[in-house]
Amino acid sequence: MAEYSMGGDRGIVGLRGQGGRAVRNGQRARLRRWRLGARLSGAVMTVLLQMISRAVAIMPLKPALRLGRALGWMLGRVVRYRRPEVIAALRSAFPDLAASDVRRIADEMYKQQGMNLIEMLRLSVLGVVDLQxxxxxxxxxxxxxxxxxxxxxxxxxxxxxxxxxxxxxxxxxxxxxxxxxxxxxxxxxxxxxxxxxxxxxxxxxxxxxxxxxxxxxxxxxxxxxxxxxxxxxxxxxxxxxxxxxxxxxxxxxxxxxxxxxxxxxxxxxxxxxxxxxxxxxxxxxxxxxxxxxxxxxxxx
Structure with a gap:
């Protein structure tokens, strides 16, 4: 418990000083907890990525790539990750294309990215033998x-x-x-x-x-x-x-x-x-x- 005097500013300053230290200590503790959480979440993500890489590496090639296409489609259609930007860029580049064609090209782009990801994850485990x-x-x-x-x-x-x-x-x-x-x-x-x-x-x-x-x-x-x-x-x-x-x-x-x-x-x-x-x-x-x-x- 903080001790302080009723006599003048000296006690008030002392109280403020101790309160300031408490705030700083609390901030440092929160920062340490945040850093620990970030390290733990990073470690978990790394383990998950390694597990996923090994899983797709033991799958037959074509089913693994079809899985990549499905994941890419979900990223574009369900998650809609940056989809408005993709559609806008395609409309700007190809102003004469029908809206259905723009959507089709966008969908295929996401599917291609999904396959690229699967291929690189497999390469991280199997090496270049996977490309032979x-x-x-x-x-x-x-x-x-x-x-x-x-x-x-x-x-x-x-x-x-x-x-x-x-x-x-x-x-x-x-x-x-x-x-x-x-x-x-x-x-x-x-x-x-x-x-x-x-x-x-x-x-x-x-x-x-x-x-x-x-x-x-x-x-x-x-x-x-x-x-x-x-x-x-x-x-x-x-x-x-x-x-x-x-x-x-x-x-x-x-x-x-x-x-x-x-x-x-x-x-x-x-x-x-x-x-x-x-x-x-x-x-x-x-x-x-x-x-x-x-x-x-x-x-x-």
Missing amino acids: GRVVVEGGGHLEGALRGGRGAIILTAHVGNWDMLGVLANQRGYRVTIITKGVKNEALNRFWSTSRERLGLKLVPARESYRACLRALRRNHLVGFILDQNMTEREGVFVDFFGRPACTTPGLAYMSAHSGAPVVPVFSIRRSLSEHMILVLPPIEPVRDKNDENIRNAT
Whole structure:
């Protein structure tokens, strides 16, 4: 119990001081409980993800992928995760499409994401053996030719097909791969996803720390993966035409190519059937010589 004097401000100040300490102690205790809860929930999530990964890994491939399609459909139709944004983006990109076609494309996108998730969870357990006989590469000679210059190559890709699989396949074929990643907000999920990728041989570099690390990788004649179809703030990006509309994206890829002399090789993953993929490698794009703003924007 606090002791205080009735005589003047001294007692009041003493009471306030003890009350302030009590409040601070209470706040620290709540913070410790919150941190403990976050660690426990993160540990539980990690165990659950590991269990789910093992479960889908022991399932036959096609039933597992059909499960992924069903989960993706539920995410889009039942949970409706970001569905209004997806529909709005599709209507903007394809203004002449009927509403039913827009909904159909949106549904298929969610199903594709569900299959991508299942494939990556299986890969985290089974490794690249799970992809054997399911992937055809077209244009692989373009990548080999780009690396002959000794300056590495920047892989330009987008959120098409199973883009996460590209780095895994490249590593399996003997290429050293550095991936620029933005990470996931949930710490446990981000740690699980990062660990799974690194176990498959990929080197992950946080986007904010990526430039110098990527230049070092290119100097060693390695590959650097870059997903370009991501929105940026007006202060950080440049505006380019995308589906007939101005869109803001990062000029980092064009700057990195110009700075390092590394060519840019467009590579895309295309799902050909439920379980089969085609990797399409396009001819290299040579770096711009003059790094002025207009050239960088055009290269982007």
